[in-house]
Amino acid sequence: MIGAAVSMVVLCTLLVLRVPMIISICSAVILNFYFSGAWALTLPQTMISGMSRFVLIALPLFVLAGGLMNAGGISARLFEFARSIVGQFRGGLAHVNVVTSMFFGGMIGSSTADLAGTGSIVIPAMKANKYPADFAAALTASSSGIGPLIPPSSPMILYSAVTGVSLGSLFLAGLIPGILLGLSQMAIVSYLAWRRGWKPYSAFSFKVVLRAAWRAFLSFGMPVIIVGGLVMGVFTPTEAGAFAVVYALVLSTVVYRRLTFGELYRVIINAVQLTGELLIIVSLSFALGAGLTNAHVPEALVVIIDVFAIGDSEYLRILGMVVLAIVAGMVLDPLIPVLLPIILPTLLAFDIDLIHFGVLTVIAVVIGQVTPPMAIALFISGRIAQVDQIDVLKANMPFLYGIIAFLLIAIAVPEVATWLPSLMRD
Numbered sequence: 001m002i003g004a005a006v007s008m009v010v011l012c013t014l015l016v017l018r019v020p021m022i023i024s025i026c027s028a029v030i031l032n033f034y035f036s037g038a039w040a041l042t043l044p045q046t047m048i049s050g051m052s053r054f055v056l057i058a059l060p061l062f063v064l065a066g067g068l069m070n071a072g073g074i075s076a077r078l079f080e081f082a083r084s085i086v087g088q089f090r091g092g093l094a095h096v097n098v099v100t101s102m103f104f105g106g107m108i109g110s111s112t113a114d115l116a117g118t119g120s121i122v123i124p125a126m127k128a129n130k131y132p133a134d135f136a137a138a139l140t141a142s143s144s145g146i147g148p149l150i151p152p153s154s155p156m157i158l159y160s161a162v163t164g165v166s167l168g169s170l171f172l173a174g175l176i177p178g179i180l181l182g183l184s185q186m187a188i189v190s191y192l193a194w195r196r197g198w199k200p201y202s203a204f205s206f207k208v209v210l211r212a213a214w215r216a217f218l219s220f221g222m223p224v225i226i227v228g229g230l231v232m233g234v235f236t237p238t239e240a241g242a243f244a245v246v247y248a249l250v251l252s253t254v255v256y257r258r259l260t261f262g263e264l265y266r267v268i269i270n271a272v273q274l275t276g277e278l279l280i281i282v283s284l285s286f287a288l289g290a291g292l293t294n295a296h297v298p299e300a301l302v303v304i305i306d307v308f309a310i311g312d313s314e315y316l317r318i319l320g321m322v323v324l325a326i327v328a329g330m331v332l333d334p335l336i337p338v339l340l341p342i343i344l345p346t347l348l349a350f351d352i353d354l355i356h357f358g359v360l361t362v363i364a365v366v367i368g369q370v371t372p373p374m375a376i377a378l379f380i381s382g383r384i385a386q387v388d389q390i391d392v393l394k395a396n397m398p399f400l401y402g403i404i405a406f407l408l409i410a411i412a413v414p415e416v417a418t419w420l421p422s423l424m425r426d
């Protein structure tokens with residue numbers, strides 16, 4: 001237990017000091033296994049076991065597909081379609097921001113990729129239409145968090161690899177919460193637009209909607225076919241990832257003709273780099289989780305959470321686990337492959353529905369990305385908008401409160417996440 005405590009203190013200290021994630025977690029793993037006296041024998045085996053999960057083969061494929069879609073010119077088409085359907089509301093361009101993130105997040109499945117793809121278009125447009133720069137950055141940072149919920153989703157792939165839960169079920173579980181989270185952000189935008197007197201962005205025209213829908217029609221094919229194929233058993237997750245790559249490549253090069261050889265090379269290099277980093281982190285996290293399990297840390301966590309779970313309340317137990325995930329998400333990026341191997345035995349001990357908790361974990365990731373000290377989403381959007389991160393943080397508070405309220409509702413009403421997967425199983 002002493003070794004586990006030392007390793008966790010070292011991990012947190014290094015992360016707070018902004019030491020790279022791989023170095024931080026590697027140091028914690030080595031310390032933990034050194035104190036246990038078994039690291040030389042078990043560390044390589046545990047790391048290889050962590051990276052050998054079959055579903056992880058889908059990760060580099062979806063990362064590559066997302067990069068291709070991001071560089072293939074689809075963001076402008078999705079922005080045009082979103083503008084045609086919600087631009088007529090008060091604060092129309094802010095609504096367009098949210099809807100574009102819902103669309104684009106469903107293509108890419110990554111909030112940072114969503115920021116890169118839509119932020120460079122939506123934020124300058126909002127600034128040009130007299131929206132405060134800090135508000136534009138804050139809204140873009142929060143709305144980009146919808147992406148990891150709406151399939152396909154890279155965090156869901158990592159969660160499936162760690163927990164063994166069906167990836168198709170996780171994709172379905174995130175769909176309704178993703179849509180509801182987007183609608184809740186639009187409700188906040190409507191209130192702020194009414195308070196601040198923001199005007200509609202454009203008049204509604206059915207002809208314009210049809211033209212924009214036609215231009216963006218093929219972009220919506222990938223998530224529909226992938227999720228449908230997984231649910232119907234046509235694809236395995238790996239085959240779905242391979243299909244996504246081919247679909248994105250054809251759409252970006254043959255249909256839209258926006259992807260050059262130089263951009264293709266850059267996308268492939270970025271996908272290889274990101275995948276390599278994630279897989280190393282996954283392997284080290286499995287090793288750290290095994291070491292902490294041997295040190296009986298999950299049992300201690302069960303006791304601690306039971307102390308606060310008044311009256312044997314499942315709601316409070318889940319809330320305690322989610323709070324732990326949020327706190328960890330403030331300093332961990334990525335969160336899921338690092339935290340889940342550690343707390344999975346505790347989740348199983350409490351008999352918590354892993355599909356439901358998967359959605360809650362992704363929402364915790366979203367909250368962590370807009371909460372200091374890391375706040376990676378606020379940092380990226382602030383850079384695009386050229387405003388200070390503190391100003392973006394202040395402007396983001398209404399949306400942060402909204403996400404937290406949505407999280408509490410999702411904990412209390414698990415059917416929001418579990419209804420669609422159970423319906424498809426039946």
